[in-house]
Amino acid sequence: MLEFAEAVLKEVRKLQSQSEQIVLNGTITDMERYRFMMGRLEGLKMVEDAVKSLLKKVTDEFDE
Numbered sequence: 001m002l003e004f005a006e007a008v009l010k011e012v013r014k015l016q017s018q019s020e021q022i023v024l025n026g027t028i029t030d031m032e033r034y035r036f037m038m039g040r041l042e043g044l045k046m047v048e049d050a051v052k053s054l055l056k057k058v059t060d061e062f063d064e
Contacts (some may be wrong), residue, residue, distance in 0.1 A: 005055050016044045
């Protein structure tokens with residue numbers, strides 16, 4: 001399970017990095033696309049936080 005969670009986090013971080021590069025390199029041509037990318041980044045951050053939280057919960061339960 002830990003390997004799966006690490007793989008998910010790796011993929012989420014890769015997508016975050018790609019999205020950040022799109023925003024930062026100036027290829028966004030309109031506000032609609034900018035809002036979409038910012039929403040995507042926010043969603044990826046939420047997924048990352050949720051996976052980390054669940055991992056912490058599982059590892060805490062395992063330590064008990």
